[in-house]
Amino acid sequence: MGQRAKRKLRLISSVLAVLVFLSGCGQDFHKEGEQDDVISKDDSLTVVGVSQIGSESVWRTANTASIQNTFSKENGYFLIFDNARQKQENQIKALRSFISQQVDYIVFSPIVEDGWDTVLQEAKDAGIPVILMDRKVKVKDESLYTAWVGSDFAEEGQNAGRWLAGHLKEEGRAGEEINIVVLQGTNGSTSVIGRTEGFDSVAAQHDNWNILEQADADFTTAKGREEMKKMLHKYEDIDVVVSQNDDMTFGALEAIGEAGQSTGTDGGIILISFDATKSALEKVEQGIINVDIECNPEQGAYIEEVIRVLESGGQAEKEYFVSERVFTKKNVASVIGDRSY
Numbered sequence: 001m002g003q004r005a006k007r008k009l010r011l012i013s014s015v016l017a018v019l020v021f022l023s024g025c026g027q028d029f030h031k032e033g034e035q036d037d038v039i040s041k042d043d044s045l046t047v048v049g050v051s052q053i054g055s056e057s058v059w060r061t062a063n064t065a066s067i068q069n070t071f072s073k074e075n076g077y078f079l080i081f082d083n084a085r086q087k088q089e090n091q092i093k094a095l096r097s098f099i100s101q102q103v104d105y106i107v108f109s110p111i112v113e114d115g116w117d118t119v120l121q122e123a124k125d126a127g128i129p130v131i132l133m134d135r136k137v138k139v140k141d142e143s144l145y146t147a148w149v150g151s152d153f154a155e156e157g158q159n160a161g162r163w164l165a166g167h168l169k170e171e172g173r174a175g176e177e178i179n180i181v182v183l184q185g186t187n188g189s190t191s192v193i194g195r196t197e198g199f200d201s202v203a204a205q206h207d208n209w210n211i212l213e214q215a216d217a218d219f220t221t222a223k224g225r226e227e228m229k230k231m232l233h234k235y236e237d238i239d240v241v242v243s244q245n246d247d248m249t250f251g252a253l254e255a256i257g258e259a260g261q262s263t264g265t266d267g268g269i270i271l272i273s274f275d276a277t278k279s280a281l282e283k284v285e286q287g288i289i290n291v292d293i294e295c296n297p298e299q300g301a302y303i304e305e306v307i308r309v310l311e312s313g314g315q316a317e318k319e320y321f322v323s324e325r326v327f328t329k330k331n332v333a334s335v336i337g338d339r340s341y
């Protein structure tokens with residue numbers, strides 16, 4: 001039986017139990033934080049509560065757009081969307097609000113992997129399936145979530161390492177001492193854990209690669225600029241910057257320019273970025289960023305597929321990987337025009 005049918009059953013029993021107080025046939029839902037703004041809806045819609053990390057990056061904005069475009073009323077959904085503004089406690093509050101409103105499904109991108117067991121147990125006890133989006137959780141009981149949709153972050157990191165090895169070989173620098181610094185995203189997030197492990201696994205195969213420092217720049221442009229500035233002061237010879245998202249890359253480019261240095265295909269610092277947002281791909285095309293490892297934010301359709309399977313009483317897969325590519329000056333022109341984010 002799908003979640004919507006289960007919710008109807010719960011609704012009928014609550015209507016019968018307190019008939020004298022309930023009027024009308026729809027259940028009322030509150031948008032998070034607007035308790036007095038109760039929104040009535042017809043029961044034909046599937047109610048999806050979504051807790052999004054925030055709006056820290058261009059990637060995140062595109063990820064949110066994908067969710068909002070998918071879970072629209074026209075498509076048969078009632079979306080309750082909450083922006084956690086980069087705070088785990090706000091995500092936990094939102095999940096609890098979704099549980100109390102008896103939504104049909106909970107979808108969320110956990111800002112970090114730890115600290116979710118209790119609230120996910122509450123969702124399980126309430127009979128509400130949880131679908132993870134983008135990032136993962138580390139929980140004792142994997143049945144606390146139904147499915148996860150996202151990227152193979154370790155593969156993304158390995159792709160960056162493999163590209164660098166090939167590039168250095170092409171440049172005749174395969175045996176040279178190569179000094180590398182890394183701008184990491186939010187500490188403890190799945191994307192950082194995977195990208196770091198992936199790149200490090202390739203770096204370990206090259207004794208002449210020296211990772212001088214891996215700094216937490218929290219996936220933002222401001223922190224990317226700040227941490228890059230510090231590393232430029234600290235190390236006089238940086239050959240490669242690995243920046244784990246385009247927003248930090250934009251900040252790093254400002255710091256590198258202010259230091260009178262350059263990046264990209266015409267010499268200077270080799271710049272490796274992640275996400276492959278349109279504004280960064282334009283810099284790949286201009287030869288400013290050497291390579292951009294795509295991280296696909298368009299996950300709404302994958303999540304809807306999971307819900308469709310569950311609504312039809314089927315068993316969803318535990319993991320759904322989105323498709324991704326690697327962009328350099330050689331192939332970027334083929335996608336830039338159609339890029340929606």
Ligand code: GZL
Pocket residue numbers: 056057058059060134135151185191219244245246247274275295
């Ligand atoms: C990756 C996602 C990361 C992006 C950043 O799936 O978690 O978070 O790479 C975003 O741009 O902030």
